[in-house]
Amino acid sequence: MAEAKKEQTTTHKIGIYLWIWGLLFVLSFFSYMVDWYNFQGLLRWSLILFFMFLKAGLIMAFFMHLFWERYALVNVLLWPMTAIACFVGLMVAEGKYTVFSRLFYFFVGGA
Amino acid sequence: MSDLNLDKLPGGFKGMSEDIGSDQTTFKGVNWGKAMMWIFLLSDTFVFSCFLVAYMKVRASVVEPWPYPSEVFALEMMGVPVPLLLIAIMTFVLITSSGTMALAVKYGYEKNRKMCGWFVLLTAIGGLTFVGMQAFEWSKLIFHDGVRPWANPFGAEQFGAFFFMITGFHGTHVSIGVIFLFIFARKVFRGDFDTGRRGYFTTMKSDYVAIEILGLYWHFVDLVWVFIFAFFYLW
Numbered sequence: 084m085a086e087a088k089k090e091q092t093t094t095h096k097i098g099i100y101l102w103i104w105g106l107l108f109v110l111s112f113f114s115y116m117v118d119w120y121n122f123q124g125l126l127r128w129s130l131i132l133f134f135m136f137l138k139a140g141l142i143m144a145f146f147m148h149l150f151w152e153r154y155a156l157v158n159v160l161l162w163p164m165t166a167i168a169c170f171v172g173l174m175v176a177e178g179k180y181t182v183f184s185r186l187f188y189f190f191v192g193g194a
Numbered sequence: 195m196s197d198l199n200l201d202k203l204p205g206g207f208k209g210m211s212e213d214i215g216s217d218q219t220t221f222k223g224v225n226w227g228k229a230m231m232w233i234f235l236l237s238d239t240f241v242f243s244c245f246l247v248a249y250m251k252v253r254a255s256v257v258e259p260w261p262y263p264s265e266v267f268a269l270e271m272m273g274v275p276v277p278l279l280l281i282a283i284m285t286f287v288l289i290t291s292s293g294t295m296a297l298a299v300k301y302g303y304e305k306n307r308k309m310c311g312w313f314v315l316l317t318a319i320g321g322l323t324f325v326g327m328q329a330f331e332w333s334k335l336i337f338h339d340g341v342r343p344w345a346n347p348f349g350a351e352q353f354g355a356f357f358f359m360i361t362g363f364h365g366t367h368v369s370i371g372v373i374f375l376f377i378f379a380r381k382v383f384r385g386d387f388d389t390g391r392r393g394y395f396t397t398m399k400s401d402y403v404a405i406e407i408l409g410l411y412w413h414f415v416d417l418v419w420v421f422i423f424a425f426f427y428l429w
Contacts, residue, residue, distance in 0.1 A: 094303040104293035111289060111423075115282045118264055118428050128429070135424035139417055146296045146413045148406075153200070154210035156221050156229070160236055167243045174247050178254035185257050 095151075103145045110138050198222065225403045228410065235414045238367075242418050245363065246425050249356040253429075261348030263427050266339075267331070281427050284327050285419065288368075291320025292416040295409045302387075302405035310405060311382035317412060318375035321368055328365050332358075357426070364422055367415050378408055 114134040117127055144150040149157055200223045203209055214220055221229050253260050268275040298313035335341040335357070341348075343355040381387070382405065390399040 094300060097297070097300060100293065100296045100300060104289070104296070107289050107293070108286065111282075111285050114424065114428060115278065115285075118278055121264075131424045131428045135420055138420045142292065142413055142417050142420070146292060146416075147410055152224070153203075153205070153213060153222060154207055155213040156224060156232065158210060160232055163236060164239075167240070167247075170243070170247055171250075174251040175254070178251045181251075181255035182257065185255065189257060 099145060103141050106141060107138055110134050110141075114138075225407070227407050228403065231407045231410050235410065238414065238418075242360075242363070242421070245356075245360050246421060249360060250425060250429075252352050252356065253350075256350040256352060258350045260350050261346065261353045263429070266335075266348055267427060278427055280327060280331055281423065284324055284331075285423055287320055287324050287327070288416050288419050291317045291324070292413055294320060295412045299406050299409040302382075302402035305388065305402060307382060307385060307388060310402070311379055314375055314382055314405065314408075315379040318372055318379055321372040321375060321412075321415075325365060325368055325372060328361065328368075332361075360422060360426060364415070364418055367418070371412050371415050374408060375412070378405065 111134075114131060117130045117134070122130060149160070203222065204212060213222055216222075264277040265275070267281050268277045269279040270276075271279065294313045295317045298310050298317060301309040301313060339347065341354045341357070343358055345351050346354045381393075384391070386393075387401045387404065390401070392399055
C-alpha cells in the first residue's frame with residue numbers, strides 16, 4: 084500500500100487535451116499543405132522541421148505529461164537527445180563526403 | 195510513506211538537484227513501471243533515430259535521383275492522382291487514436307472505469323485501422339508498383355530497403371500496441387484496476403497507472419510517426 088500512496092494522482096481538465104488534439108490536427112494539416120502546394124528547397128525543409136518539432140513537443144509535453152513532471156525525470160529524458168543531434172551533425176558531414184567521392188570517382192574518373 | 199507531498203518539494207533545477215541528492219528515490223512521485231517505460235522509450239528513440247539518420251545519410255549520398263515520395267505515395271481519386279492521400283489519412287487516424295488515449299489516461303486518473311475502457315477500446319480500433327491501411331500501402335507498393343528492398347522502378351535502389359525497414363519497424367510497434375490495448379481494454383472493463391486483481395503474466399496487482407504507462411507507449415508510437423511522416427514522406 085505504501086507504493087500506492089507514493090504515486091501522485093493528478094488529473095487535468097479535459098479542455099487541455101482537446102486543445103492539444105485540435106492543434107495537432109491543424110499542424111498536421113499545415114505540414115500536408117507544404118506538400119500540396121509543392122514548396123521546394125529551404126522553405127520546404129524548414130517548414131517541415133518547424134511543424135514536426137512543434138507536434139513532437141506538444142505530444143511530449145501534454146499527452147505524455149512531461150510538462151507536469153519533475154525536472155529530475157525531464158532532464159534524464161531530454162539530455163540524451165543531444166547525442167542524437169551530434170550524430171546527425173556527423174552524418175551530414177559524412178554524407179557530403181560520400182556523395183563527393185562518388186561523383187568524383189564515378190563520373191570524373193578519379194585522379 | 196504518505197508524508198511525501200510533491201507540492202512542498204522545490205521545483206525546477208533546485209528541485210532536481212535535491213531529488214538526486216536526497217539519498218532516496220530519484221524520481222519522486224513516479225511509479226517504477228512508468229520510469230521503466232520512459233527508459234525503454236528513450237532506448238527506442240535511439241533505435242529509430244539510427245534508422246532515420248542512416249536513411250537521410252544514404253539519401254544525401256546517392257548519385258541517382260531519390261524517388262519523389264509525393265508521386266510514389268499518390269493515390270488515384272476519380273482519375274486524378276492525389277499526393278500522399280493515404281499517408282495523410284493514416285496520420286490523422288494515428289493522431290485521433292493518440293487523442294483518445296490521452297482521454298483514456300485522464301479517465302483512468304479519475305478511476306472512471308467505463309469511460310476509460312471505452313477510450314482504450316477506441317484507441318485500439320484506431321491503431322488497427324492504421325495497421326490495415328499500412329498493409330494496403332505495402333501491398334500496393336509490392337504488387338502494383340514492384341518495389342523491392344533491392345530495386346524499384348522510381349529511382350535510387352536503396353529506397354525500398356529503407357522504406358520497408360523503417361515503416362515496418364514502426365508498424366510492428368503499432369501492432370504490439372494494438373494487442374496490448376485490446377488486452378488492457380478487457381482488463382479495465384473487468385475492473386482489474388479497481389479490485390486489484392492480479393495480472394495473468396506478472397501475478398502482480400496493478401491500478402490505473404498501468405493505463406498511463408500504456409498511454410506513454412502509444413503516444414511514443416504517434417511521436418515516431420511524426421518524424422517518419424516528416425523525413426520519409428514529406429522531405
